[in-house]
Amino acid sequence: MSGSGAVLRRFLGALGTVFSRYWTVLALLLAWELWVRARHLNAIVVPAPYSVVSDVFDNPSAYAGPLGHTLLNSVVGLALGMVLGLWCAMAVWFSRMLSGLLTPLLLVMRSVPVVVMIPVVARVVGFGTPAVTTITTLVSFFPTFVMVLSGLRAAPTAMTDVFAVLGASRPMVLRRLLLPHAVPELLVALRLTAPSAVLAAMLAEYLLGRSGLGTLFADAVVFVAPQRAWGAALIATVVSVACFVAARGVERRYAGRFR
Amino acid sequence: MGKSAPASIPPTDPDTGGGPAGSTEEGTAPDPDADPRTESADAGSPRAALELSGVTKHFPLRRRNTVALDGVDLTVEQGEFVSLLGPSGCGKSTVLRLLAGLEEPTTGRVRVHDRPPAALVNDHRLGIAFQQHALLPWASIADNVALPFRVAGRPVDRARVTELLRLTGLEEFAEARPRQLSGGMRQRAAIARALALNPEVLLLDEPFGSLDAVTRRRLNFELARIWSEQRITTLLVTHDVEEAVLLANRVVVLTGRPGRVRHVEHIDLPRPRGGRLTREPRFHEVVDRLTALLDGDLASRAGADEGATAQTGRRWLRRRGR
């Protein structure tokens, strides 16, 4: 009896925390619901939050498949982008020539918005999954490259001196000093890119893809199913926020060990 | 005071085939009974392990040009222990950094075993403990001590690492991270790391700076023991005059900025120098003379400001009183 009471109390406590932190979001949803009901707006204009949520819960199978695709696309793109960013940062650190070659190019490319890149990518790699993966990769690449490179270049002189007098080769310095030192930056890059990778994957699916939440959204718009379209957006938002929270958790847990 | 676990370190360096690390490259192990002092101390002597001749070092800062060292001649012979004393900011760390190849002299010549300093570094034969410990925060203390093995691409000698941790009293903290240790413990870990590969040359920059007097003396005696077993050519920077005299064959006193060699003192006290010696008058006679040299230097620099001179004088006296 007391055990279940404690569980209930803890549950209520957690609920209280959520409520006190995110009450603005809840208030917004409530206002939205009331507004739609009061004005008797058509669902095509704007569906009420409750109807969107109930569409998601009533048709989980309609969402599960596309969600799986989007998640796969994001994870693959995120992993590829981060690995590529890490490699490029190491290459630029290693070679002055590569640095001169790559840095301006990459910085110019970084300032080009994703949306502008999409048609170019479509031309180069075509439509479907390759295009989606390419765009997600590009989106995750730049923050990783920039953050990791700055981490590699910011090792304290006291430590680089230690490696210098130990007679360390450059690869050894990279492996034993600079890469561990840049782990916090890598984790910051993860926190920055994980949510946007999901959204970039969805955007690419919407424009170029053949599966995933973006495609689900596009199809729902075509077939005038506003609850479905908004449901896809809702799920993408939730997943994106979850990615952010997870990445931030990883960062908080591990970044402190490296400084 | 002299009570300490005299754990002996087996010399485990693969390069010297298990011989003492102090042995020269020609394979002539130095006779432990030979007094290095009796050998020629001239610059350019063939036995000179570390040699600075006519070294000046300028640090160009935006407006001003800091002269850290001004015409320093200094030799440390093979297997010799030299202490370097001098007021703060006189360029002691700069001397060490020059010998480690981390800085280039503005003019003059720096040689280690008659080669550029980089040569010894590339052979992984230099051990150095910096003023700041500079341990890797993500690695355990044991891994930090084992770092020189890894950097040199050699298999980590676990027994050696454990031995060094015992020597520095850090056994229980082998798996701790540097941030979990006190400042003095981190310094000890840095010394253990400097000794890991049985270096031929040991450069120590105020290695016992943040230790209490008792631990400091204990590690002094440990260092003296390691030195007399292995005859590692050692240059020790310190502010503690007693420590300098206790350990060294020679004490070199630098002037305040810019650093010049003010005085070289040969220490003739017999070895091993135990806790008893530190209470003998002849020991204090040397310590007092060197302290006065430092004191005089401070007094001349302080100039008209009598108050400041009295204060610094008191500080030196308090140090000596330990």
Ligand SMILES: Nc1ncnc2c1ncn2[C@@H]1O[C@H](COP(=O)(O)OP(=O)(O)OP(=O)(O)O)[C@@H](O)[C@H]1O
């Ligand atoms: N990298 C540097 N850039 C500019 N000036 C420097 C640099 N390193 C040392 N100096 C200057 O050279 C002088 C000597 O410095 P150094 O660190 O060798 O002194 P020190 O004798 O070791 O002092 P302390 O006993 O306080 O450690 C100081 O005046 C310092 O300002």
Ligand SMILES: [Mg+2]
């Ligand atoms: Mg110094």
